Amino acid sequence: MRTLNAAETAAALPYGALVDALLQMFERERRGEAHAAPRTCVPLAADGVMLLMPAADLRFAVLKTVTVHAGNAAQGLPVVQGDVTLMDAANGNRLLGMDGNVLTARRTAALSLAGAMRAGRKGGARMLLIGAGVQAHAHAEAFAEVWGVRHLQVHARSQAHAEALAQHMRARGVDASAVAGPTAAAAEADVVVATTNSCDPVVPPQLRPDATVIAIGAYRADMAEVPPEVVRRCAVFVDTLEGARAEAGDLIQADVDWSAVQAFAGASSVAADRPVLVKTVGHALWDLAAAQLAYKNQQ
Structure with a gap:
């Protein structure tokens, strides 16, 4: 079995091809040709936790293993560490190992794009x-590469971190800047992406009527990046209904009408006369799609 390091994993997962791989996985999920087992959580020493996420389709199986140790930061060690193993579903032969942190970051950004496309959105400049x-x-790299975003404004708790990201994107040809507050930028943006661990909403309510809002940071019922009044104005799309019902605090706190929420696999696009909210919480099928693409790119 070949194992890809972080740089090799990134090179094997170009964003455009990864978006296509996820769209194809949505179809396999819809047809019942791919499935994932519930995530397994195992407590570890030092208040750590190990997460096991398996999935399979007719040809391949994948297992992502992630460990989280909050105390590692004080020791100069990574808080989150992960790896992904791709197997032949017919015989269990191990085919490819990948860096789990890199795969997760890239497939999550590609998933935001794929979900927005399922909602009927095709791009945005700002x-x-x-x-x-x-x-x-x-997300900055993926949206610039796939959707051609050329005007980027970054807001973060650390102005220095926001400026560092803006500088990184300027080196890639994007007109990028750090902003002290998000309100004015949100009112002009085609796309608003929130990637924080905030328990309180960070997305301003002043949005364009055709805005695409993407929220990926809140992963517990007590966390919310998007205020309830914005959630209620939006057509809402999620990567998995089961996961969103349990983990999407943005939607739970807004008391969303779940009968109107669409999962990516069976979604129908909506008109551009109201904002769209794309909320993802993660699923092992998305890791399977990414791992398959990486394996194909090694052949």
Whole structure:
């Protein structure tokens, strides 16, 4: 079995091809040809936790293993560490190992794009990015590469981190700048992306009527990046209804009408006369799609 390091994993997962791989996985999920087992959580020493996420389709199986140790930061160690193993579903032969952190970052950004496309959105020139961490970097790169975003404004708790990300994107040919507040930028943006761990809403309510809002940071019921009044104005799309019902605090706190929420696999696009909210919480099928693409690119 070949194992890809972080740089090799990134090179094997170009964003455009990754978006296409995810759209194809939505179809396999809809047809019942791909499935994932519930995530398994195992407590570890030092208040750590290990997460096991398996999925399979007719040809391949994947297992992502992630460990989280909050105390690692004080020791100069990564808080989150992960790896992904792709297997032949017919015989269990191990085919490829990949860096789990890189795969997760890239497939999450590609998933935001694929979900927005399922909602009927096709692009946007101006983007507001709230956050400046790993996921913010991935989303900035993905939206510039796939949707051609050329005007980017970054807002984060750390102005220095926001400026560092803006500088990174300027080196890629994007007109990028750090902004002290998000309100004015949100009112002009085609796309607003929130990638924070905030428990309180960070997306301003002043949005264009055709805005695309993407929220990926809140992963518990007590967390919300998008205010309830914005959620209620939007046509809402999620990567998985089961996961969103349990983890999407943005939607839970807004008491969203779940009968109107569409999962990516069976979504129908909506008109551009109201905002769209794309909310993702993660699913092992998306790791399977990415791992398959990486394996194909090694052949």
